[in-house]
Amino acid sequence: AQSVTQLDSHVSVSEGTPVLLRCNYSSSYSPSLFWYVQHPNKGLQLLLKYTSAATLVKGINGFEAEFKKSETSFHLTKPSAHMSDAAEYFCVVSDSFQKLVFGTGTRLLVSP
Amino acid sequence: DTEVTQTPKHLVMGMTNKKSLKCEQHMGHRAMYWYKQKAKKPPELMFVYSYEKLSINESVPSRFSPECPNSSLLNLHLHALQPEDSALYLCASSPEYRPRADTQYFGPGTRLTVL
Secondary structure (H helix, E strand, O other): OOEEEEOOOEEEEEOOOOEEEOEEEEOOOOOEEEEEEEOOOOOEEEEEEEOOOOOEEEOHHHOEEEEEOOOOEEEEEEOOOOHHHOEEEEEEEEOOOOOOEEOOOEEEEEEO | OOOEEEEOOEEEEOOOOEEEEEEEEOOOOOEEEEEEEOOOOOOEEEEEEEOOEEEEEOOOOOOEEEEEEEOOEEEEEEEOOOHHHOEEEEEEEEOOOOOOOOOOEEOOOEEEEEO
C-alpha cells in the first residue's frame, strides 16, 4: 500500500527567506512523486514530478525537490519565498496504475 | 495549451434540483477524472474515464452520475444531492490512464453549494 505524510500542516516564512515543505512516503514499488500547489478557490497546478530519472527535480517558480530513497522523503524547497507562494501544497504519490494518493496538505503562509 | 476548463464556476442548488457540471479539455487526453474536495482536505477521486469508458467508480452514491460524451468532454450529473455534498468539484485529464507515468492536469473547479 502507498501513503504520503506531510509533516507540517502549516509553515510560516518571511518573504525572501527559504521555504522547506516536508513529505515522507511509503510505497511498495518504485514510486512517482508529485508536488501540486493550490491557491485559494483554485484548481491544482503541478509544480514538479519525479519518475525515477534525476533525484533532484526542478519545477516551476523556482521550486525544487530531492528524492531520497533511503529516507523515503521528497521535500520541497525554494531559496527565497515570494508573497505569491502563499497557498496549499500537496505531496502526491503513485506507485500503481490505479490512482494518486494525496497528502493532507501544507498551508504556506508568507509574511512581508 | 494545457488547460482544463470547468463550468459553472459556482453552483447553488436545492436538494430536489437536477444540475450538471461540465469539463472540457482540448489536449487530446484520453483519460479524464472527477475529484471531490471538501474544505481544508485533499481531493478525493470519484470517477475515472479512459477512452470514454468508465474505468473506476470509487463507490460514489448514485445521485452523482458521470458521462463522457466524447474524448474532450466530461459531465457530472447531479440529482437529489444532500448538503454534505457541498464541495469543490475538480476535473482533471491526462494523456492516458497511467497515474504513475502521466501528469494529471486539473481544472479550476466548480464550487457547489447544496441548500
